[in-house]
Amino acid sequence: MTAIRPRPAWSDDDVEAFRDLAHSFLAKECAPNEERWNEQQHVDREIWNKAGEIGLLCPSIPTEYGGGGGTFALEAALAEEQARTLAPSLGTSVHSTIVAHYINNYGTEEQKRRWLPKLASGELVAAIAMSEPGTGSDLQNVRTKAIRSGDEYVIDGSKTFISNGLLCDLVITVAKTDPDNAAKGISLIVVETTDLPGFSRGRVLKKIGQHGQDTAELFFDGVRVPVANLLGSEEGQGFIQLMQQLPQERLVIAVAAVAAIEETLTHTLRYTKEREAFGKPVFQFQNSRFKLAEIATIARVARVFIDDCIVKHIAGELDVPTASMAKWWTTQMQCDVADECLQLFGGYGYMAEYPISRMFTDSRVQKIYGGTNEIMKEIISRFL
Numbered sequence: 001m002t003a004i005r006p007r008p009a010w011s012d013d014d015v016e017a018f019r020d021l022a023h024s025f026l027a028k029e030c031a032p033n034e035e036r037w038n039e040q041q042h043v044d045r046e047i048w049n050k051a052g053e054i055g056l057l058c059p060s061i062p063t064e065y066g067g068g069g070g071t072f073a074l075e076a077a078l079a080e081e082q083a084r085t086l087a088p089s090l091g092t093s094v095h096s097t098i099v100a101h102y103i104n105n106y107g108t109e110e111q112k113r114r115w116l117p118k119l120a121s122g123e124l125v126a127a128i129a130m131s132e133p134g135t136g137s138d139l140q141n142v143r144t145k146a147i148r149s150g151d152e153y154v155i156d157g158s159k160t161f162i163s164n165g166l167l168c169d170l171v172i173t174v175a176k177t178d179p180d181n182a183a184k185g186i187s188l189i190v191v192e193t194t195d196l197p198g199f200s201r202g203r204v205l206k207k208i209g210q211h212g213q214d215t216a217e218l219f220f221d222g223v224r225v226p227v228a229n230l231l232g233s234e235e236g237q238g239f240i241q242l243m244q245q246l247p248q249e250r251l252v253i254a255v256a257a258v259a260a261i262e263e264t265l266t267h268t269l270r271y272t273k274e275r276e277a278f279g280k281p282v283f284q285f286q287n288s289r290f291k292l293a294e295i296a297t298i299a300r301v302a303r304v305f306i307d308d309c310i311v312k313h314i315a316g317e318l319d320v321p322t323a324s325m326a327k328w329w330t331t332q333m334q335c336d337v338a339d340e341c342l343q344l345f346g347g348y349g350y351m352a353e354y355p356i357s358r359m360f361t362d363s364r365v366q367k368i369y370g371g372t373n374e375i376m377k378e379i380i381s382r383f384l
C-alpha cells in the first residue's frame with residue numbers, strides 16, 4: 001500500500017491525497033467487480049459517473065473546464081494505483097490522460113467548453129480511433145475519410161482495437177480530410193456517437209488479457225458531423241497533433257508497467273515465502289532468490305528511470321526518444337518479470353484465480369499498443 005513506499009520526487013501532499021482517494025475508490029468500487037467485468041468484457045457504465053463525481057476523471061485538465069487543475073503527476077498516481085489494486089479495467093488513461101489532452105491542447109475555446117466538463121463528470125466516455133483493420137503502425141496510411149460537404153464532414157471507414165469502444169460517447173477519429181496526401185492529409189475529427197446515423201460498433205473483441213476493457217471495432221458509414229467538430233481550426237494538422245501527444249500516451253503506459261513490476265514482485269515474494277517444497281519455503285532455493293534479486297534490481301532501476309521521466313514530463317522536458325525508451329524498456333521488463341514470477345508460482349501461476357496469471361496475460365499487450373516496441377526502437381534510432 002502507499003504508506004510504505006517512499007514518496008517520489010514528482011509527488012506532493014495534493015498528489016498523495018489524490019492517490020489515496022484513487023486507491024480507496026479502486027479498491028472498493030472496482031476491484032470487487034473485476035471478475036464480473038472480465039466476464040461481460042466491459043465495466044459498468046455507471047462507474048464512469050461515479051469516478052467523475054469524486055474527481056478522478058481529467059485530473060490534469062484546468063478547473064475552468066471542469067478538470068482537477070493538477071499536473072501529469074495525478075495521472076501517474078492513478079495509473080499506479082490501478083496496478084496496485086489489481087483494478088485495471090476502467091479505461092481512464094485513454095479517457096483522461098490521452099483524449100482530454102487532445103481537446104485541451106488543440107481544441108478551440110468553444111470545443112473545450114463543450115466537451116471537457118462532460119468528460120470530467122463522466123457524462124461522456126472517450127475513445128481515440130487511430131488503428132484500422134488494414135493499418136496500425138503505419139498511421140499515415142489510414143483509409144478512413146472525412147470529406148467536407150457544405151458545413152459537414154462525411155466520414156467513411158472502419159477502426160479496430162479501440163479501447164472504450166463499446167461504451168464511448170465521444171471518439172477522436174483519425175481521418176483523411178485530403179486522401180491524396182499522406183501525413184499532411186490527416187485531421188482529427190471529434191465524433192459524438194449518441195444516436196448518430198451511420199455510426200455502429202462491432203463486437204467487443206475477445207482478447208487474451210485485459211478482459212474487462214471494452215476493445216471494439218467502430219464503423220463509419222456516411223457519418224455526418226458539423227465542421228465545428230474538426231479538432232482545432234485547420235485541416236491537415238492531425239499527424240502533427242498525434243506526434244506531439246503520443247509521448248504522454250507512451251509515458252503513462254510505462255508508468256503502469258513499472259507499478260505492475262513492483263506489484264508482481266510483492267506478490268511473488270509473499271507467495272514464495274509461504275509456499276513450501278522439499279521441506280522449505282520456495283524462496284529459500286537459490287534459483288528463487290537469484291531470480292527475485294534480479295527482479296528487485298529491475299524494479300529499482302525502472303523506478304528511478306520512470307520517476308525521472310515523470311519529473312521531466314511535468315517540466316515539459318521529456319523528449320520523444322526518451323518517452324519511447326521508457327515505453328519499450330519498461331513494458332519489455334514487465335512481460336519478462338511477469339513470466340519469471342509466474343514460474344515461481346508453479347501450477348498455481350497458471351490458474352485464473354491467482355492474480356499472477358492475470359498480471360501475465362494483462363502485461364502482453366503493453367508491448368503492442370501505444371506504438372509497438374519495434375516502432376519505439378525505430379523512433380529512438382532516428383535520434384542516434
Ligand SMILES: Cc1cc2nc3c(=O)[nH]c(=O)nc-3n(C[C@H](O)[C@H](O)[C@H](O)COP(=O)(O)OP(=O)(O)OC[C@H]3O[C@@H](n4cnc5c(N)ncnc54)[C@H](O)[C@@H]3O)c2cc1C
Pocket residue numbers: 094127128129130131134135136137138160161162163164207210215365368369370371372373374375378
Ligand atoms: C488491447 C488493445 C487496445 C488498443 N487500443 C487502441 C486504441 O484505443 N486506439 C487505437 O487507435 N488503437 C488501439 N490499439 C491498436 C494498437 O495501437 C495497434 O495494434 C498497434 O499500433 C500495432 O498495429 P497493428 O496491430 O496494425 O500491427 P502492424 O502495424 O500490422 O504490425 C505488425 C508487426 O510488424 C511490426 N512492424 C510494423 N511496422 C514496422 C516497422 N516499420 N519496423 C519494424 N517492425 C514493424 C510491428 O511492430 C508488429 O510486430 C489497441 C490494440 C490492442 C491489442
